[in-house]
Amino acid sequence: MSDAKIRGSCLCGAIRYEAGPATGPMGHCHCETCRKAHGAAFSTTLRVPRASFRWLSGEEQLRSFESSPGKQRRFCGRCGSHLVAGWEDQDQLILRAGCIDGDPGARPAVHIWTSHKAAWYDIDAELPALAEGAPRRSGGASR
Ligand SMILES: [Zn+2]
Numbered sequence: 315m316s317d318a319k320i321r322g323s324c325l326c327g328a329i330r331y332e333a334g335p336a337t338g339p340m341g342h343c344h345c346e347t348c349r350k351a352h353g354a355a356f357s358t359t360l361r362v363p364r365a366s367f368r369w370l371s372g373e374e375q376l377r378s379f380e381s382s383p384g385k386q387r388r389f390c391g392r393c394g395s396h397l398v399a400g401w402e403d404q405d406q407l408i409l410r411a412g413c414i415d416g417d418p419g420a421r422p423a424v425h426i427w428t429s430h431k432a433a434w435y436d437i438d439a440e441l442p443a444l445a446e447g448a449p450r451r452s453g454g455a456s457r
């Protein structure tokens with residue numbers, strides 16, 4: 315695990331943060347609320363001490379959704395990127411790894427909440443790996 319500060323930002327670039335170093339393993343969360351919040355098969359997460367976290371810009375754009383009692387999911391009100399989540403009574407925050415800029419050093423070590431896993435996603439599947447998106451008929455990859 316790296317000692318370096320982790321930096322992240324939202325899709326539109328308005329919100330930026332700095333945190334870390336990470337305190338726990340990186341993991342893929344398949345819980346239903348993560349799937350819905352991110353519109354994805356799972357959300358990759360990394361924990362950092364709450365005391366190490368600070369917003370660098372765009373805090374006024376932040377919105378929050380309480381997905382379970384006491385758990386706030388914070389996202390950009392302009393572009394919708396989910397950046398951070400946390401339980402109000404815990405001294406750790408959960409970074410949404412997809413919004414981390416650069417290499418945080420950590421690598422995924424675990425899948426959690428697979429009891430909520432999307433039926434269409436097979437954790438053990440070996441899929442073709444493309445450097446860019448699947449080619450469109452008109453040429454060029456989409457993203
Ligand atoms: Zn944004």
Ligand SMILES: [Zn+2]
Pocket residue numbers: 343344345346347348349357427
């Ligand atoms: Zn989850």
